[in-house]
Amino acid sequence: MASRTWDLLADLPLRIDSVSLEPLKIRVSEDFERWTMHVTLRGAGGAGPEEGHGEDVTWEVDDHRHLLEHGPAELVGEHTLASLSRALGDMELFPPSGPSRYASRQYRRWAYESAALDLALRQAGRPLHDVLGRKPRAVRFVASPGLGSPPSIQPIDAILARQPEMQFKLDASSAWSPNLMRTLSALGHVKILDLKGAYRGTPVDQPADRALYESLLKFFDDVLLEDPDLTDEVRDLFDDVRLDRITWDAPIHSTADIEALPFPPRVLNFKPSRFGSLEALFDAYDHCHEQGISIYGGGQFELGPGRGQIQ
Known part of the structure; x- marks a missing residue:
């Protein structure tokens, strides 16, 4: 062992x-x-x-x-x-x-x-x-801006004007138009789409939306798809999607949660605060290392030292 x-x-x-x-x-x-x-x-x-x-x-x-x-x-x-x-x-x-x-x-x-x-x-x-006993390595960052109401490309353009190489993790929404998705895809800077499908009773809930999922799969053929809500109404859309493109965030609080996913993941989003204890977090890190699961991280609207610690 x-x-x-x-x-x-x-x-x-x-x-x-x-x-x-x-x-x-x-x-x-x-x-x-x-x-x-x-x-x-x-x-x-x-x-x-x-x-x-x-x-x-x-x-x-x-x-x-x-x-x-x-x-x-x-x-x-x-x-x-x-x-x-x-x-x-x-x-x-x-x-x-x-x-x-x-x-x-x-x-x-x-x-x-x-x-x-x-x-x-x-x-x-x-x-x-x-x-x-580890050697530090460089970390790659993405930005995760909101796109406004109504959603537009302007927040992305503003960031790229200052940081032309910046990449993005975006919260997909039923309010996105096909034209916006087409424009975002053409930029080639979107790496992760958060579908928010695992949240219930929160301000960021995004229930399964067949039209949205169809459009996302059409326009974004190589990005990670985080937390899809795989209901019976949309599950067939993912039949031909590579499983290594589907990643999970909100359901992950322990190693047991990883093992309970509908299929073995290849990529996960870890928020250390969700694990509670250092022991639970490091055991989950070990599990992912043993299973060949890649990990990226995200925040929870920290205002103080928590953001620097997770980075």
């Missing part, structure tokens, strides 16, 4: 002297103010005081307000990453009555665990790649 990456991290010691919270906010529209919570763990290191940072990307503002009212998790003391993770798994991180949605438990746990990893590495004076 291959060694677990988590085993290289589990016994890292860390000392936590204090835990603090800072709400981060941005007004997006009249109806939407995005909140996240910046978690800071402080503790003495060999060269003096050190800090570890994490970000809770929970979407519901009331959940953040309740956290500020009740204060952060009681984590002061001497730990290893493994012992701290076990303690977090036993805690109610959403006092007094739990989160508004279940997935938020993972988001908050990830804020503490990512901050703990950050602090432990700083106290050890070692970067993550050194602890894991």
